[in-house]
Amino acid sequence: GAVVSQHPSRVICKSGTSVKIECRSLDFQATTMFWYRQFPKQSLMLMATSNEGSKATYEQGVEKDKFLINHASLTLSTLTVTSAHPEDSSFYICSALNPDRGWGPQHFGDGTRLSIL
């Protein structure tokens, strides 16, 4: 079964709305989670690294104030797209590292398809 749960799977909302996406590790404590974005027909690009109890580390070119990341517990990271606009429409997917598995593969959520009208 899934070890990382991402919710919601799809969001359609009006321009200017803020949207929160949740990423939960279900059977392990994830000190590190990652947020990726994928535009249609393109690859996955890392947006930020979410660390439990500390500030997220953003990749170059990603606006911190627009994409708020909160990793308040060992099993939950949230990505909030603030004042979303049509250009933010994309597929957002999170992943989590299981520290007990060392170099084990990252577990991915099923992704969130965000459409801003």
Add this chain to the structure above:
Amino acid sequence: AQKVTQAQTEISVVEKEDVTLDCVYETRDTTYYLFWYKQPPSGELVFLIRRNSFDEQNEISGRYSWNFQKSTSSFNFTITASQVVDSAVYFCALSDLYNQGGKLIFGQGTELSVKP
């Protein structure tokens, strides 16, 4: 800088044909991991394989096989006797846990279409 290149954007084959998806990577790190993921039309990422930089043994899993060659910085993926259900986008990815915290650098992806 780390980089993953999948030169084949799209591949189309007929069912039962063998197909190889190419992956070339760049890294200055000596310790790293390589991955292949499958992304069906529904969007989720399905983990296929992980290979560390110290293990150059080729691997076979059913109809899937992987050829890792450090000398050419390649990690190619072959599907034998392809099936329609293999149609998806396949991503090769590189990760360095110690220096980069485990984040994945993805290639551009190869869209495989298997026709009946």
